[in-house]
Amino acid sequence: WYYYMKKNSSINIRKGKMPRICQTVIIFFFIGMLLGTLVGKLFNSALLPELKSIYTETLSSIPSLDIPSDKIVLSSFYRNIKFVLLLFIFSMTDLWRYYCLVFSVYTGFSNGLLLFFNISIYKFAGIANYTCCIMPQYLIFVPSFLYIIMKLHKINSCDDTNQKGKLFLKQFPLFLLSILLILIGSLAEGYINPLLLSHLAGAAK
Secondary structure, eight states, X not given: OHHHHHHHHHHHHHHTOOOHHHHHHHHHHHHHHHHHHHHHHHTHHHHHHHHHHHHHHHHHHGGGOOOOHHHHHHHHHHHXXXXXXXXXXXXXXXXXXXXXHHXXXXXXXXXXXXXXXXXXXXXXXXXXXXXXXXXXXXXXXXXXXXXXXXXXXXXXHHOOSOOHHHHHHHHHHHHHHHHHHHHHHHXXXXXXXXXHHHHHHHHHO
C-alpha cells in the first residue's frame, strides 16, 4: 500500500493533481465525522440533557466573559502547532501517512460530535451554530494542513538521499511557512471567531 501510494501520488504531482494522500486524508476526515455523529446519536439520551445545560449556559455567558484575545491566539497556536510538529517529525519516517490518517479521523470525529450536538439542540439552526464555532479559522487551517501534507509528500517523493539531515533542510522552508499559516489561523480564531460566537449568543437569547 505504501509503495503504491508513493508511486501513484508522484504521478499526480507531475500532472498537477491533488496527491492521493490528500484525497485519502479528506475521505478519512469525513469517515471520522460520520463516526462522531454515530457516537453522538448512540449516547444522545444519556448525555444530551446535561450537555445542553452546560452548552446553553456557556453560550449565554460569552458576551460577559473577559477572555483576552491574545490568550485565545496562544492557545490555538499551541494546539495546532503540535499537530504540525508531529507531522514533520513523522515525515522523517514511513509512518507519517498513517499519522495523517489518524489525525484526520480524530479531527473529523470531534467535528462530528460538535455538529450532532448542535443539531440535537437547535435542529436545523444547529448547522449555523456549528459553522460559527469553526469559522473563520477552518478556512485557513484546512487548506494549510492539506498544503503542508501535499508539499511534504512532494519533497519526500523527490528525495533519493535517504539522509534525514538533508531531508530536514529541504523541509525547513516549508516548516517556517507552516508556522506562519498556523499563526494566521490562530489570529482569526482569537480575534474574529469570538465575534461570531458573541453574535450567536445574542441570537440564542
